[in-house]
Structures are given as structure tokens and as C-alpha cells.
Amino acid sequence: AIGHASATATAPREKIVFWHEMTGPAADQLKKFATQFNASQKKYQIVPEFEGTYNEAVQKILQTHGTSASPAIFQSMDVSTSELYHAKVATPMQHFIDKDHYNMNQIAAVPRAFYSQGGKQISMPFNTSQPVLYYNASLLKRLGIKAPAKDPSYSDITAVAKQIQAKSKGKVNGMTVEEYGWLFEQFMANSNEHMANNENGRQGVPTAVNFDQPGAKKAMQWIQTNVKNKDIINFGSGSTAETNEMAAFLAGKLGIFMQSSADIGNLTSGMKDKLGICYFPHADGQKANGVSIGGASLWIGNDKSKSVQQGAWEFAKFLVNAKNQAIWEKITGYMAINKQAAKEPILKNLFAKQPMVAVPGEQLARTKPNTANSGIFMEDVVQERTLTQTAMQQVYNNGNIGKALKTATDSMNAAIKNNNKASGLTK
Amino acid sequence: MLQRLPKQVDNSLPSLNLAAKYKLTDSGYAIVFLGPTLMLLVAFVFYPMLKTLYMSFFLTNDFGKTTAFVGLSNYVSLITSSSYLSSLGATLVFVLAVSILTVVLGVALAVTANQELKGIRLFRTLFSATMGVSVSVAAIFWLFAFNPSVGVFAQLSQALHLPVVNWLTDPKSAMVAIIISTVWMNLGFTFLIIFGALQSVPKSLYEAADIVGISKLTQLFKVTIPMISGTLFFVMIVTLIEAFKSFGLIDMMTEGGPDNATNLLVYRIYQDAFINGNFAQGSTESILLTIIIAIFTLIQFKFLGKRVHY
Amino acid sequence: MAIELHDVTKTYADSDYPVLSDINMTVNDGEFFVIVGPSGCGKSTLLRMIAGLISISSGKLIINDQLANEMPPKDRKLSMVFQSYALYPFMSVFENVAFGLKSRKIDKQEINNRVKEALSLVDLQTLADRKPRSLSGGQRQRVALARAIASDASFCLMDEPLSNLDAQLRAKMRMELKVLQRKLGLTVIYVTHDQVEAMTMADCVLVLQNHKVQQLDTPLNIYQHPKNEFVASFFGTPQINLLGADYGHHELVVNGSFRVPIAYPLKSGQYTIGIRPNEVEVTVNDRNANARVTEVSYLGNETVILADLLESADELRLVLRNQIDVKNADFINVKTVNQFFVFDQNGGLITTAGAKEEVTADAATIA
Amino acid sequence: MAIELHDVTKTYADSDYPVLSDINMTVNDGEFFVIVGPSGCGKSTLLRMIAGLISISSGKLIINDQLANEMPPKDRKLSMVFQSYALYPFMSVFENVAFGLKSRKIDKQEINNRVKEALSLVDLQTLADRKPRSLSGGQRQRVALARAIASDASFCLMDEPLSNLDAQLRAKMRMELKVLQRKLGLTVIYVTHDQVEAMTMADCVLVLQNHKVQQLDTPLNIYQHPKNEFVASFFGTPQINLLGADYGHHELVVNGSFRVPIAYPLKSGQYTIGIRPNEVEVTVNDRNANARVTEVSYLGNETVILADLLESADELRLVLRNQIDVKNADFINVKTVNQFFVFDQNGGLITTAGAKEEVTADAATIA
Amino acid sequence: MQLVTNDHVSKPSSARRLKKIGQYAFLIVLMLIVVSPFLLGFWTSFLPTSQISKGALWGKLSLANYWAAFTTTPILRYLFNSIVIASLTTVAQVVFCSMSAYAFVFLKFKGRKFLFYAFLATMMLPFEAEVIPNFMTVKSMGLLNHFAVMVVPFMATAFGTFMLRQSFLQIPKELKEAADIEGLNHWQFYYRITLPYSRISIVTLAAYSFLTSWNQYLWPMLTTFSDNFRPVQDGLRQLQSSETFNNWGMIQASACIVVIPTLIVLFIGQHYFKAGLNEGSVK
């Protein structure tokens, strides 16, 4: 059950270990891709291994580097890019692109840029998401509630959540926002705030962060008020929280939640009701600055033989080809990063049948990229996520917002200082 | 090693010298018998302790290599950090609650199972069953029980029209949930040990008490507890150390949250070293943990040890 | 304080047959009553039923004219010395003795006095603060006794209290216990498997074996008139000689080796004759020898001899006075048997015979 | 197989003074040599030095004319029966006996024969497959013996092998052991603290006490001519009476209570007189009474009496023939002392006195 | 507390009967508290997830969840891995710990006391506090992601040594002496007397180390990266965290599959812990 393709009798295949952090339908689809790829050629054998959460994977990659346990090709999340880049554990993707004369133009510009440094591709964009807001459209309809606007403000959402609570007589919870650092990052991005200095690290190694900014505070205030009013229910944090909120939403016990577009696959396959999607909400009286892309990219380790690296590259290409990206988007909800994918019948049919799954793409398309909404290029982002997540937990449990954010900021700055010193990034 | 021992005066096992003189000496045998264990302990216990201490005086890079020497500053920043202190506090609460509850419940179970009744063996077996439950299984059972929408606790409260407790997302109740689960997991082992001790208390001691008319409850405190105090002491120390080391349940049930309420010291080490990649800080926390456990063990030896009747 | 047992039977839960059946006995006030029998015969079981520690399967236990089958131990107002002492290892000698008293809410001063008195009776005043583990076997045993003494119960059960002591100490304690019992006027039921204890201490002896009472009598009667072969062989060291004998013409022919005249009119046939080792007179190197010495041991002033009867393989145990000069492989002639017992085929005593008043052989040693 | 000890001294590592000092002894081939003494006197220590289990601090151990101080145990070609049996609990009786032989790579058939023979000698053939835990105490002891027998060592050490058996079994085993030793021609060194064993089994007895040899002699000589008070009081039950006495005018005045004439010319002064309980003749309710009975026990055919001398608090132990009718609180008169010992102030024997050839009192029981 | 009613009573009085009922009632209540998490787990493992997520504790019982666990997850492989790891660890621990315990009890050598105290001290050092350098050690030994990484560091423990030492100390010194007289060397005495004599402790240690190894969680999480080597603990964790749908039924079934081998080990071990096996060796 581990997903080996049957090896052929001829020359032994080169084993290409592929680490990923996908769960649910995405994980199944990756296994399928591996099987198809293995069947499509005779030189390589892709062995996919699930390595837990994005957070866990980063250190696993770093710590196994140079040992027989390390992967040939691995998936690593958006914000780990700076860390992996500085650690020099991967052969820059540009190397293979150049050697193979691979046409990078078929890849969408935003993700391409996200995983480049100095004009060179460090890793291959693969699963690209947008944070969005989900609601149970059928439920709203049944309760006679007007669906939220496509680009809603905080109070728009509050209003809907309140009505859900009231009209369902408390049987359905209004909404939830997971205690999740990524969402916190997006609140800041959408408010056009830089979390880290040096323009979120795009202009140089960040030396400090500041979570305690007006936009972040406003978002936290919004959450806290709603928690107090019982319009937000708390599912906690981590993977349990995600499964629990998903389960509640699918069971019709939850009206609204905010998550990555990567959940669409899960939601559409598991839900009898009609799904509603709108943009990530923005503060009242303030224009949305847009959110950054989420997800992860593919890296090829530099501690493996040339031929293994070659096999890894072949597989990477396979994963981002137009057809597979189209399938990927349909199954998971990650936006196809291959521009050609839009022409694939799979996607065309999908958009025709379920127009709302196009919403994440539309959100991305209308976003004008700037350094606030292009992701954070900083080491130790995992720690930042833990800290902001803890701050959110304090906020949920009625803690002082300013204090919570200040504490998190101080802790993070101390960590950055140490890390930069230890890694020799600054003096 | 094939040498003659110098003539030894007297010792408690001198026969061995005489017997073994013409072959391996005792020291020779000792190297063979003790060698493998010693090597393993040196490699995986003694050396790492020193290495950890060493690392705690440095900063480490992404790969865990020591880079800059910082003296005690890792320690200073830790013990002045409010979040570490709150972890420490949480750990103490957890450890005390777990060890006290485990021992009290273990005694209750053992005493109950120490009756001679038909079918008692079945009860004894069941009482010890949680010893066979591994941590991830326990976590899954309890995650289900504490689940806010389908868990039995939630359903019970709903059925009784009580407010549903957010067991794992409210800092206070999360701690309670972790304590309950841990105590449950420890119970089987504790029960077995205490029960074994109870079985070895001579029956005649109770009979002597029965004859002078001492009540069963008085017998429990005046005869049973003193008689098994040695075992209770052992169990207390083991449970305490085990509680300090709790990891699996936390990882699966709360990941240290919410708001670090269940971020016990060991989980913190894991997080700092293997999630945040800060090995130096992890090492510092390891040393502090070791010191704390040592202090607790010594305190126990000093205060409880005195009251133990062997 | 009198205790009566009527047809008492005990069957343990996990066995099908009774350990004890139809036990009848009466212990009178102030009596030293000894229960004796081989290991495993049910002595402790009997004692524990009387103490109320285990239930009685059937029959009646009457304490002071009151049916006591279901009475809880503490209401029986007794004290008990356990075979294993049952001292609390974590309590000092003093606390061990005081433990029972404390639970009765007796005045502190009173407890103090009683414990001190009890300890001084057993000569342990100076060791009051020691824990049991730093006492010798004999001292522990005395603590157990002191505990029984301190409790004012006038009725005391003792389960082989001296069994773990060495010979010298045992002899000493036998005396002391007896003196104490007399002094305090205690009623004592004393369990032992040691015949010497039974003989030296008892007012009355109950011999148990094979789930049943074999004999209930005074020590002297038990020695002189054993009801059956078991009782005869249980008392007396060296053991009584039990030999096959044929009756005819007013004589018993013992294993074809020697003849013993007997006045008692027996039917002719097979019997067992019981002859105590000291009731025999022999001549050495007699021409009519009927046995041959295999082993001689001198015990100071008497000599224990093993000899094989020449006609049968049977071994004979004899105790002779020292003056007789005998050595290994000597031939001897069993000349006279002064006193002997005749048992029927089932081992029951038929008669005690021989000229008791003319005893000339040396004393038997039963210690 | 002869064993000699010359000035052997033993000091344990953790103590400052020797447990044994200057022990000299010779055990001849085929001899049954008994070491006797109170608990803790060093008997086992001595045995273990001979076995090579512990080292000798100084002095010489010579086995068959060869210096053996440093010889490893297995080369001494001996077998040993441990005080505690030392059976391997997880092996059957057969395996226990065979174990030592197997480790010597002896032929299988040979082992089989030897074990069977040894087991049949101790009457255990039928129990060969049992584990030690399902044997009775006596049977276990016999397994330990069989192990010693099966080993072809002609030299056997036994450490109190009978100490935990009950009286009946002990008496039986004493005999059997002796017979066996004779039959196999073994040299045996036998440790005990039981004087009866020493008396009945030994060819030669070594009395140990207080780190030193107190006496080394035949059993009879030890009983009849004890070298000092300790030896006198160690042998004989009830214990010998040791009383203060003043000499003057060819008489010893015992505690001011009665007089004993003595021919031996003593200097006038204080002595200790030793009187065995059976060497005294008394009259009951005599007008000249000098003692009062405190305790009487009948032992079948003799009577043990405790009496207090009237003049002093001293207690007197007496063994009388049954015919004498005496009861508690009777006044008695110590009339004649047939034989007695006189000891000097240091407890050393000065003389054995009294008309030995005229003994009229009953036998002493020492069993 | 010991009750003295352990024997047959022909006509139990009503008070006794009442007491007995009370005793059983109390036992049953305690038993339910202890086993209810199991019962809940076992019960739900037979229910369809759709029912469970509605909060219903009834429904059509089937083995479907078990089938799903066996076919769609590597649970069997995890089990296999754990059995391999726990067995190897157990055997190694029994061998090495018994050897070192033997040395502390029966061998005289320089520094014995010191070493023993050093061993004792390590019992206070939690392995969890040493994972960082240990991780680096196994990494440099090239053991990452192999069975060996979960076996080698645990092949000997101070605890096991200590425990067996306590048990070896119970061996009557006469047995050693008897063996000396018969000329056994240390190997022979270790193998033929010490081990069989202490078999209860050996089995106890074996059961204990098997369960401890089986329960390893943090260490394999740090050192294994593929399903080929992952033991059940981390396997279950993976299953649990990769389940986006909250497939409670299947997760519970997996947990039940995992708990069964350890329960068997426990019950077998317990059956073996009979008292009195060494009776009759010495007085």
C-alpha cells in the first residue's frame, strides 16, 4: 500500500524519493501522479513519502541533508523558501531549466516570481493557493440569509455569521477563523502591512518583525469581538482544528470559515450542500491590498547523484505540465500554475459547472503585487507562525490584543537576532 | 587478562578470585560482561549529556552546528522569558497532578482488586490493561472522547443541557484533558506495581488487626500504606519522571496549545529544536529539564524517602 | 471463658473434601489446651475458625455459652499469637504492642502502663524502641507474646509460637510461657506439631490427624494409653517400635523373632505390637541372639541403639543405660519387654500390657 | 583424605577483629568430624575456608599433605551440603543431582547410574522428576545430600543439614546419615549447633565459641569431662545447673543452701559447681527442705522440675523418675548430688567429682 | 485491604450477601472507568463514519473500517516495523542488561561502586533531554531512517541493569558457592543458573522493554522518514494527521489494530508472573 509502481524486469530503476506534505485528496492524487509517471518511463521510480505538516518538513529536510535518508525531490512551503535557499540544500531549479531549455513562460508570473531570487528560479512552483472565505450557500439560502459580497469586509461577514446563529436558533455556528499563523500573515498583507522589515525581506535580510500594527490589530479585534459574541467558534489550531472545522462545515454545523483554496477539493467532494466562496475579507472602510499566494514549491536536493537529480527534474516537469495542473486544480483547489492548463477541458468543464471554484483565481488576478502581498522572505518563519498562532490563541481567550502581539514580536525579534548571528547572515 | 591476581585479603566474594584465577580474571570478565552496556550508555547517555551542556553555551545554525559562543546568555534569555516560565509552571502543575492522581487511583484500584472474590482475576487483568495501550492509541481514543462536536463529553453535556466545554481549545480545560488522558495511560502500570506490593503484605498482619477490632479503613492507612510505602515511593518517582517526559499525548492532542497551556518542557524542546530549528535553545532547555528532574527526585528522596519503611 | 466446638467441619472453597470434620472439643476456663498433629493436618485451620478469621462450614462454635459462628473476630475478645508473629515491621516494639490498644480508645497513660508491664513480663523493656528487623528470632516471638498479654483478653490463641526458635531457647520459653499462663490465669489454645511442647505444657491435648480428632486427653494418658498407632508413634523419641505379631497360646510372637507373654485374652491372629524403645531389656552377645546392632550412639548417660531383627528385616530402636557395653555388629537378645501396646488391624489400641509396676529398663527420652 | 588446620585465623574484610583465631585441628580419613557451637561462633566460616569459598587470613590449610590455602574449590575434590540446601529451583531433582557431574563432562550413562544410585540411597527414586518447590523440607534436604553423594568426592562438608527439620524427621535423618557415611567410607566435616547431633553422630567433636576452640574430643568425653563451663552448659538438656559454691572443710556449700562433700583438695574460696539435672536425689516435703518447686512437667516416664533454692533466688533444674510424687509449690530437699563438676573463677574445669560408679538418679535427657 | 471471606460459606448471611454485592458494584464501576475509553474505541471502530460524525453512537456494525484500514493505509507495515523494532530491542536489552547486572552482582573489579552509581544517576537523565546530540550521533553513524536507529540506542539501559541487579541479588549466595565447588566459570553460571533463576525478572524486563520500545514516539518521529521503517506510534500519528475528512471509524479501527498486540504481550506476561517459582531452592 505504499505506492510503488511495479518495477520492470529490465535495468533497475533509479529510486527517486519524493517528500510531500499533502493530505486527503491531494495526497491521493500525488500518489496517482507518481504511479503514472513511473508507468510512463523505465528509468526512474518515484517513491512518495508523506512527511507530516509543512512546519515539520522544513527541519526534516535540513537535518537529513547529506544522509541517505534525505529525499531527492521535496515539496516545501512558500515561506520556507528563504531558509532553504540560505541553507543551500538544493540545486537551483534554474540549473535544470537552463540545461533542459525548459520554457518557464508557461508558468504563471506570480508564483514564478515568488520562488525566484535575483532573477533565478530557486524552486519550481507547484501547489499554489489563495486564502479565501467559504460559506455554506445552501444553508444561507435555507435560512433566508443573503450571501456575503464577493469582496467582503469584516463587518459584512460578522453580519452573516450573526444571522446564521440567530436564524438557526444556535444550532449552526456562525463562523470560525483558525488560530493559524498563515491567516495572520494574510490579514497583514491584505491591510498592506509589512510583517518583517526590509520590505518583508525582499530588499535584504530581515532583522526585525512587527506584528503589532494597526491592520493586524483590527483583524484581531474583529475576531475577539466575534468570539465574545459567540459568533466565532473556536476549533483550536493545528491539523486537528482543520479536520474539525472541515467536519463541522461539511456536517452543516458551521456556516463560514477561512482557509486555503486547497480545501476546495475536499469541500466539493464531501459536501451535499452548495459551496460558496468569496475573497479574503478586508477591514471596514479600507481597500483590500490583496493576499499573497500560499502553498508550496518543489525542490531538488543537491546531495544526490546527477542521475537521481535528473529523474527528480523529470518528475517535477511532469507535475507542472498543463494537463496535470488542470487535474490538480480540479481535485484539490490549488490553482493551476501552468498557463496552458486553462485550456484543458477538465478545467473548462469545472469552471462551467462550478463557477465559484474560479474565485481564488480571480482574487489572485485582481491583486496588484507589492512587497506586502508577495510573501515573506525570512528565515525562521515556522517560529513566526507558532508565535502569531499563540498570540491568536490569547486573543481568542480574551487576552489583551496589544500585549499578545507585542509579546510575539519581542520573542520573534530575539529569535531573528540569534538566528542571523548563528547563520552569519548579519554580524 | 590471563594473569594471576595479586593475593587478595578478604572480600565478600573472594571465591571468584580463587575460581577464576587460572583463566579470565574478574576484571577480564567485567570488561566482557559490562562492555557493551557501558559503551552504549557512554554513547547515548553520558556523551550526549555533556554535548547538550556544551551546545547550550553556543548559538547553532540551520544544521545544528555550534557557531557563536554566547556563555550563559541562552540560559538568561530562557529564564527571563515569560513563555518559558509559563511552560515551566504548566509542567509543574501537570507533573504534580499526574503523579498524585496516578498514585492515589493506582492505590484505589489495587486495594479494590486485592479482595478475594470470584472472577477477580478478570478485574485485575482489565485494571492493568491500559499498560498495553500505546500513546498514539490513547491519544486517538481521547481525541474522540474530547471532540467538541461528536465526542462523548460534548454529547453528554448537550444531553444534560450543560454548556459544552471546549476541552482542547480552552487553556484550562486542555490541561485537564491532558492530565486525565495521561493518568489513564499510567494507571495500568501503576496498578500492577502497587498490586504486586499489596499481594506481598502478609495476610496475618490484617488478621492480627481484625482480632483487635481495627476497622478496614484504619487498616488501609495504618497497615497497608506503611507496608507498601517502599513501592509507593518507587512508583511516585517513576511516575514523576515519566510525567516530566510526557510528549506523545501532547503532540497528538494539543500540540502544546492553546496559548502554551500544555506546552510542557519536553514538547518545547522538540518544538524549539526540531520545528524551529533552534538546537542551542533546545539544548539549554534540555539541561534545565535535567536539573529540574534531578531537583525533584532529590526532594522526594529527602522528604518522602524518610517516611518509607523498607 | 469456655469454648465449645460441636461437630465443627471445615471445607475450603476450592476443595471438595473437608480439611476438618466433626470436631468436638471443650476448652475450660484457665486451661492450657494444646492442639497437636503433623504438618498440614488442619491445626491452624481449627485455630482460625475459633478466632473468627475464617468461617465455619458446619457445626457450632460456642464461646461462653453464646453461639459464635458468625461473631466478628473483635467481639470474641481474644488475643492471638501468630505462627509468623505478624509484627508490623514499620512500628517499634512498643508501638506493635500498643497498636491494638490504641484502636480501642483506651486512655494514653493506661496504654503506656499496660505495654510497659507486658514488655517487662517478657523481659523486653530495654528493646522497646527497636524495630522488629533488628531483633533476634526469640525476641520477635516475645514481642508477639507481649502483644497478646497487653490485650486484656483472657483467652489467647497461639499458633506454633516457638517453632522457629533453637532448642535451648525453645526449652526456656516453654517454661516461661507456662508460668505466665498460670500467673495471668489465661485460657490458652496452643497449636504445635512438636510433641515435647504438647507433653510439657498442656493440661489437655487434642491430637489431630487425617481431618479427625485422634485423641483428646491429658498428656500422661496420651503417652501411656495412646488410642491408636498414630498417637503412639507421634509421641516419644526415638519413635515407638511398631511390629507385626501373631497371637497364640497367651503369647505374641513378634516377627518370628521373640515372644512376649500377654495375659489379655486376644483372639488368635495378626496384631501390631507397639514397644517403646526404653521398655526393652537386652543381653549382649547372647547365644540366643535375635537381633544385630547396626548403629550405636551414646547420649551422655544413655545409649541409643538401632538393631535389625535377624528373622525379619525389621529395625528395632532401643534406648539402654550406659553401663551396657555394646558396639556395632554385636548380636543382642531381646530378653524382656516391660510394657507394650497391642493394636488391632485398623491401628486401634486393644490393650496396654506388661508389668508396669516392675519397670526396670531405663527412661525413654521423648525430648 | 586427611585435612589439617594449623593456626588458622580469619578476619573478615570489614571487621577489625578475627572471627576465628588460631584454629588447629586434624580430620582423619573416614572420620565423622563435628563442629559445634552457638549461632554466630564461626562454624560456617570455618567450613567455608576448608571448602575454599572464602580465603584464609593466616595459618595453613593442608589437604592430603598438600598446602591448600590458595587452591580453587573445584580442585579440592570435595562435596558440600549447604545449610540452606542450595538447590537449583528450576531443575528437577534428577537434574540437580546430575548438574555437577555434567559440568565435568562425565559420560552420560555413567551420570545416569550415579544419580540413580544416589537418589535410591536417600530414598528419592520416585521423586526424580519433581522440582524442589514441590518437595517437603526433609525431601529437599535429601536431594542436597544426594548431590554430595553422587559427586565422587570422598570428602564431604555439611553445614547444619538437619537444622530445619522437625524433631521426628531429624532423629531419623541422624541415623541414616551416619549409616551412609560409614557405608561409603566418607570423611565428613559436619557443622551444627545442635548438641544432640554432635553427641550422636560424631567420632570427634570440635566445640567452638568466642573465636576459639573450646574443646576437641570424643562426644562422651565432652559430656563427661567438659573443659569449661561453656562446654558443660552447652551439652545436656535441661541445661546443667551452674551455682556459686564456697569451699571449706572438704565441702562445697552451694549458695548457702546445701552442702556437697568433695575429696579433691581445693583451696578455700569461691567456685562454681556444675550439677546435671539428673544427678540429684531429692526428698519431697522434707522437713529440711532447701528448695521449693515452681514448675512440674511430666514427660511420659520422667519428670522435669523447676525449683527455687530457698536461701538464694537461684533456680534449679531437676530431672526425676516418674515415681516421685511432686507437685507445684511442694518443698523439696536436695539430698544427694551424685556427680558434679567444679570450675574455677575463669570457668575452667578443676575436677569432676562424686561417686560416678554409684549413680542412682535417673538418666538425663539430652535429646 | 484483605478480606477474610475467601472461603466457602454454606449459608451466607444476608449481610454478607449485601456486602458482596457492594464489592462487585464498586469493582464494576472502577472497571468501567478504566475500560470505557477502550470500549468506546472498539465500539466506534465498527460503526460507519457517517454515523459517528453525526454524533450517533449506533448504526450498522461492520468490519468495513478494518477493511479500509488494512487496504488503504500502511497499518500492517507499521505493525510489522514495530514488531521488528520492539523484538530486537527486547532481545538486546535482556542480553546486555543481564550481562551488566551480572557484572555488578557477581564480579569484583575496580571501580564497581563508582560505575554502579554512574548507572544509577543515568536513570534520572531523561532520554528526551538528550535527543539533540543523539540525533546528531545517529545521523553521523548513517542510521537515519533504518530499523537500527530505533534499536541501537536502546539496546542497553541503566534501568534494566538496575532491575536485574536487584533480582540477581536475590539469588542465594549458596548457589554461587555450590557452583564454585562444582567448578563452573562465570559464563556457565550466568547462562545456566543466573538466567533461569531470574526468569520472572527477565520476562518482566522483556515485557517492559517491549512495551517501552513499542511506545517510542518522539525518537522515531525524529529519525524515520518513510513508511518502510515507521513504527505504529508514528504511523498512527501520520494517519491521524493526514486524514482531512475525520474518518473516525477507520482511525479507531487502526487504533484497535495497534492496541491488540500489546494487550496480548501484557496478558501473556501477566499470566507468567506467577509467584513462588523459585521456592524450595533454599530454606
Ligand SMILES: Nc1ncnc2c1ncn2[C@@H]1O[C@H](COP(=O)(O)OP(=O)(O)OP(=O)(O)O)[C@@H](O)[C@H]1O
Ligand atoms: N486457604 C486455603 N484454601 C485451601 N486449602 C487450604 C487453605 N489453607 C490451608 N489449606 C489446606 O488445609 C490443610 C490444613 O492446613 P493448616 O494450615 O490448618 O495446617 P496446619 O495443621 O496448621 O499445618 P502446619 O503445621 O504446617 O502449620 C492443608 O492441607 C492446607 O493445604
Ligand SMILES: Nc1ncnc2c1ncn2[C@@H]1O[C@H](COP(=O)(O)OP(=O)(O)OP(=O)(O)O)[C@@H](O)[C@H]1O
Ligand atoms: N561476609 C561476612 N563479613 C563479615 N562478617 C561476617 C561475614 N560472614 C559472617 N560474618 C560474621 O562472622 C561470624 C561467624 O559467622 P558464621 O556464619 O561462621 O557463624 P555460624 O557459626 O555458622 O552461625 P550459625 O549457627 O548461625 O550458622 C558472625 O558474627 C557473622 O556475623
Ligand SMILES: O=P(O)(O)OC[C@H](O)CO
Ligand atoms: O494550505 P496551503 O497548501 O494552501 O498552504 C498554506 C500556506 O501557504 C502554508 O505556508
Ligand SMILES: [Mg+2]
Ligand atoms: Mg499451621
Ligand SMILES: [Mg+2]
Ligand atoms: Mg552457619
